Amino acid sequence: MITPWLGAVIGITNQIERNIMNLSLRRLLFVLSLAVFVSSGATMAADEKPVRLRMATTTSTDNSGLLEYLLPRFEEQNGIKVDVIAVGTGKALKLAERGDVDVILVHAPAAELALVEAGWVVNRRGVMVNDFLIVGPPADPAGLKRTKTLAAALSMLKENQGTFVSRGDDSGTHKKERALWLLVDGPPAGDRYRESGQGMEATLRIAHEKEAYTLTDRGTYLALRGKMELVSAFESDAALDNPYSIIVVNPARHRHAKYAEAMRLVSWITSQEGQDLIGAFRVEDEILFHPTAIPIQ
Amino acid sequence: MSETPLYRLERVRRIVDGGETILDIDELDLPQGGLTAIVGPNGAGKSTLLKILAFLERPEQGTIHYRGGPVESRDLVRLRRHVTLVDQAPLLFRGTVLKNVTYGLRVRGVPSREWPTLVADALSLVDLSGFEDRSVHGLSGGETQRIAIARALVFKPQVVLLDEPTAGIDAARKEMVERLITELHTIMGVTVLFSTHSLAQAHFLTERVIHLAGGRIVPHSIDNLFSGQAEAGLVRLRCGTTVRTRSKRTGPMRFSVPAASVEVVLFSDRDDRADGFDGTITRMELRGGQVRLVLSGKLSLRAEMSPEEFQRKDLQLGSRVTAIIPPDAIRLLQGEA
Amino acid sequence: MTDSGIGWEVFEIMGVSLRVSLTATLLATLCSVPAGFLLAVSSFRGKRTVVTVVTTLMALPTVVVGLLVYILLSRSGPLGSLGILYTPAAMIVGQFILALPIITALTYTAVSSVDLRVRKTAESLGASPWQASWMVLKEGRLGIIAAIVAGFGRVIAEVGSAIMVGGNIRGYTRTMTTTITLETAKGNFALGLALGLILLVVALSINALVLSFLGRRS
Numbered sequence: 001m002i003t004p005w006l007g008a009v010i011g012i013t014n015q016i017e018r019n020i021m022n023l024s025l026r027r028l029l030f031v032l033s034l035a036v037f038v039s040s041g042a043t044m045a046a047d048e049k050p051v052r053l054r055m056a057t058t059t060s061t062d063n064s065g066l067l068e069y070l071l072p073r074f075e076e077q078n079g080i081k082v083d084v085i086a087v088g089t090g091k092a093l094k095l096a097e098r099g100d101v102d103v104i105l106v107h108a109p110a111a112e113l114a115l116v117e118a119g120w121v122v123n124r125r126g127v128m129v130n131d132f133l134i135v136g137p138p139a140d141p142a143g144l145k146r147t148k149t150l151a152a153a154l155s156m157l158k159e160n161q162g163t164f165v166s167r168g169d170d171s172g173t174h175k176k177e178r179a180l181w182l183l184v185d186g187p188p189a190g191d192r193y194r195e196s197g198q199g200m201e202a203t204l205r206i207a208h209e210k211e212a213y214t215l216t217d218r219g220t221y222l223a224l225r226g227k228m229e230l231v232s233a234f235e236s237d238a239a240l241d242n243p244y245s246i247i248v249v250n251p252a253r254h255r256h257a258k259y260a261e262a263m264r265l266v267s268w269i270t271s272q273e274g275q276d277l278i279g280a281f282r283v284e285d286e287i288l289f290h291p292t293a294i295p296i297q
Numbered sequence: 298m299s300e301t302p303l304y305r306l307e308r309v310r311r312i313v314d315g316g317e318t319i320l321d322i323d324e325l326d327l328p329q330g331g332l333t334a335i336v337g338p339n340g341a342g343k344s345t346l347l348k349i350l351a352f353l354e355r356p357e358q359g360t361i362h363y364r365g366g367p368v369e370s371r372d373l374v375r376l377r378r379h380v381t382l383v384d385q386a387p388l389l390f391r392g393t394v395l396k397n398v399t400y401g402l403r404v405r406g407v408p409s410r411e412w413p414t415l416v417a418d419a420l421s422l423v424d425l426s427g428f429e430d431r432s433v434h435g436l437s438g439g440e441t442q443r444i445a446i447a448r449a450l451v452f453k454p455q456v457v458l459l460d461e462p463t464a465g466i467d468a469a470r471k472e473m474v475e476r477l478i479t480e481l482h483t484i485m486g487v488t489v490l491f492s493t494h495s496l497a498q499a500h501f502l503t504e505r506v507i508h509l510a511g512g513r514i515v516p517h518s519i520d521n522l523f524s525g526q527a528e529a530g531l532v533r534l535r536c537g538t539t540v541r542t543r544s545k546r547t548g549p550m551r552f553s554v555p556a557a558s559v560e561v562v563l564f565s566d567r568d569d570r571a572d573g574f575d576g577t578i579t580r581m582e583l584r585g586g587q588v589r590l591v592l593s594g595k596l597s598l599r600a601e602m603s604p605e606e607f608q609r610k611d612l613q614l615g616s617r618v619t620a621i622i623p624p625d626a627i628r629l630l631q632g633e634a
Numbered sequence: 635m636t637d638s639g640i641g642w643e644v645f646e647i648m649g650v651s652l653r654v655s656l657t658a659t660l661l662a663t664l665c666s667v668p669a670g671f672l673l674a675v676s677s678f679r680g681k682r683t684v685v686t687v688v689t690t691l692m693a694l695p696t697v698v699v700g701l702l703v704y705i706l707l708s709r710s711g712p713l714g715s716l717g718i719l720y721t722p723a724a725m726i727v728g729q730f731i732l733a734l735p736i737i738t739a740l741t742y743t744a745v746s747s748v749d750l751r752v753r754k755t756a757e758s759l760g761a762s763p764w765q766a767s768w769m770v771l772k773e774g775r776l777g778i779i780a781a782i783v784a785g786f787g788r789v790i791a792e793v794g795s796a797i798m799v800g801g802n803i804r805g806y807t808r809t810m811t812t813t814i815t816l817e818t819a820k821g822n823f824a825l826g827l828a829l830g831l832i833l834l835v836v837a838l839s840i841n842a843l844v845l846s847f848l849g850r851r852s
Contacts, residue, residue, distance in 0.1 A: 032656065098710040
């Protein structure tokens, strides 16, 4: 029964082997080099020409789509290509300190000031503000929707039912969250408090899957709202304001930093044009960021 | 001989990792243009000797002279281009016959326009014309053997070494290979060495036969090889008889007795000395200036002597004789019994 | 990046992926094939240890390589003056390191399994040591090609080091895998899956192309 099958299989294998016998290493190297050459040629043109400015920013800013809306205009006007590296605020600050980027757009005022103080970065300018909100499952097991003040909401979270998912990644949002818990002497205890160690989107998704609460910036929440069941549980408190600043790496510390180009970005983004554009940016028909560099009439 | 030998080996020893000496040659000259057979059982050192002659291996001790000059390690790569060795079970490179046969030309930088003629010539030598584009995948054992020979001959080496070239191929092909060996030597003037199990084949093809046993050259051109049991001072042969020896070694062993050491006297002239074997002269021939005899009796023995001695003793074909093996002449050999 | 915006951009992303991974594979091949070959044909004290180490390095986590390369190339790091962090060059460095042990170990295996008589046969036909080595390499070419293809497979599919030292910069260092990571984070699972499928198809086509081109008679 098996023999004809086996025979056929062996026949085919031999055929394949015979074909592969004729492979040549020289040819493989040639093909590989050719492929590298062709693929380089295809992408090289895009690489070289413009000055590249490296900007580290938070995932929340990047994923809101704001930068894709904003930066092309700046790039077009100035002939500068802005490479956006989206990381947590903690890492963005670290990258600035190490000199791996030229400019940062972040939202962690205390940490920013510390870095300015230490002399690693200069020319900190406020750009815009949006706000944080606490989101949670529609059933609201902690009963946040009934609370009026932020402190009350936080103690409900701490004392009542429901789980809270923290970013736990030293990002701007995480720094903000830790500051908030100080109002009620620390976060919930035990397994009602979880750290995701991931970005805002991933953390929101974990909260959604686990039917838990989390602190999020409005931009990321709006961008993801359609894909999950989380609803706003508490918002609109002055303490939940989320101010963004643009800061330039100190050229005295990192000589290679592209200070002049970075300053052009700072002036453009804080100019009337840049600020108007930010104010006009909408996600799902909601205004996400309120410009703060120039007082709005 | 006044002419410088092609190869001259002096006190050559090949010692393997375990410390065992697998080849131990005091002296060996191989003439230019000669045809030499190396005969011996498995493990006798035939392949090792051929590899050394092919400059593929270097002996741990001793010197090799090639064309009169001593061979240093740095010469090996250069000298390899003069010599080629065809293995007993040759390995063909993957791909086509053409690729295999042209390999020696390629490494020597022979211009590729000369290849087709050279390849065609080499393939016709081994009766495999038109095999150029065949894949080596699917060649028979005999074809593989002959392609390997063609591959070795295509670059016209000065010395061709063949390790058991007729082992494992059928009678017809064997005859072809034997004819090829003869032609290489006589028509093309190539120096040829081949190894074989068969004493008959060796003597059929050439007068020059080297006997190798246990890594040593058995010093005469013809030897009697026996196996049996060694006891103290005594060797008990397979056929039942015993001979005396000087050796004190014991156990199963192979022995050789040089034909020239065998004393032959007419049965009527014998004295009462022990260790005599009675028999009849069944063959005799004159070779290399010596008379060779085959004695048949309880023990079949080869003997060799000068024509003068032969005449003095009044020996003839069919004579009843007694053969005496002197205890000194018995050499105990390493290797399997 | 919105869902609709990814259309043409996908080709650009594929281009970056291919360019980076092919370059890294080529460079790694140039180092690893000779290294694996030498490892296979030479004998020295501690060879077993070296082989074990190289084989173990095949399991090197991509993020560890990413981190090492980041530390190395960071402006504050030893090679910071090169200024290539967050460029395709940095990703090439990371993937080069990832491909090295794979191609070396698999080349070692391939060459080790070549019949020992190949070298002797080549030498008996007059080959110099280099020529004989080349023959051994050619006899082991099946395994070596498999080694290179495996190396390419690993680097085109890795994301850890690409995102860490490339920075996932749109239109510059964004590759197939970093895009998938990003889109997954944004909850665009379908798009992520589609990109994964495209990645597979791209890898498959490259392999098929390479093999079919090589398969033709020389």
